[in-house]
Amino acid sequence: MLVVIKKDYDEMSRVAAMFVRDRLLRKPDLVIGLATGSTPLGLYQELIRMHKEEGLDFSRVTTFNLDEYLGLKSDHPQSYNFFMRENLFKNLNIDPHNIHIPDGMVKPAELDEYCVRYEDAIREAGGIDLQILGIGRDGHIGFNEPGSSLGSRTRVKTLTQETIRDNARFFSRADEVPCYSITMGVGTVMEALEIALLAAGETKARAVGVAIEGGVTAQVTASVIQLHRRVTVFLDEDASLMLKRKDYYNFAAGAEEDFEKLKS
Numbered sequence: 001m002l003v004v005i006k007k008d009y010d011e012m013s014r015v016a017a018m019f020v021r022d023r024l025l026r027k028p029d030l031v032i033g034l035a036t037g038s039t040p041l042g043l044y045q046e047l048i049r050m051h052k053e054e055g056l057d058f059s060r061v062t063t064f065n066l067d068e069y070l071g072l073k074s075d076h077p078q079s080y081n082f083f084m085r086e087n088l089f090k091n092l093n094i095d096p097h098n099i100h101i102p103d104g105m106v107k108p109a110e111l112d113e114y115c116v117r118y119e120d121a122i123r124e125a126g127g128i129d130l131q132i133l134g135i136g137r138d139g140h141i142g143f144n145e146p147g148s149s150l151g152s153r154t155r156v157k158t159l160t161q162e163t164i165r166d167n168a169r170f171f172s173r174a175d176e177v178p179c180y181s182i183t184m185g186v187g188t189v190m191e192a193l194e195i196a197l198l199a200a201g202e203t204k205a206r207a208v209g210v211a212i213e214g215g216v217t218a219q220v221t222a223s224v225i226q227l228h229r230r231v232t233v234f235l236d237e238d239a240s241l242m243l244k245r246k247d248y249y250n251f252a253a254g255a256e257e258d259f260e261k262l263k264s
């Protein structure tokens, strides 16, 4: 696991975008797993800039979003579908047919089958090459709240009260935040060929500390990335505050950069 710590959010977002660009240039038909939330906004803005100013091409890219609130229509301003269109897709030359976001309006009786089909679609696309993740204060990835099976697949998940409170900032009232979501499972995420997890701000420091340096546990679903073969964690200084081996991560990230230069 490579842990890249940058001085602030903007720098972290820029470096993460360079990382995505590198993968995209190597594989123009990249299949990317995407997260919503405030953390990847800077990354998305930088990718849009790269598209507009440098001609970074997304025409052959396929995307799969991690999750969606159950009960919100795709045009609801707080739906993840709306978020993705506003904050990323409408500014890129991505083919709308290649965009996949769980549908929050699937009828309850059809949900199980729908979730299986979402997984099928990922497989049919050749699997996810690069999964972008944020992390919740309780260590969740996607909406895989503490206690989610580390082998879980795409399914309906009940949000914790903490996540509902955290996400209430985007709604006018806390009781408007849906209680349920459709989310890719931890097992689904782990099948991606590569994972990039981003975290910024002091409020994430504890979750980052336990996810990276604690034991692997379903109580902190992000900790499962310790078992993945190719993970890069992008942090700002504040999110790295509780890491004990920070000096080594900085040393290793620098050494890795030097090694990449030697190879090219």
Ligand code: F6R
Pocket: 034, 035, 036, 037, 038, 039, 040, 066, 067, 133, 134, 135, 136, 137, 140, 141, 142, 143
């Ligand atoms: C959303 C998602 C969530 C968020 C997490 C952090 O698609 O996957 O796991 O990444 O809740 O959210 P922010 O970035 O808003 O702090």
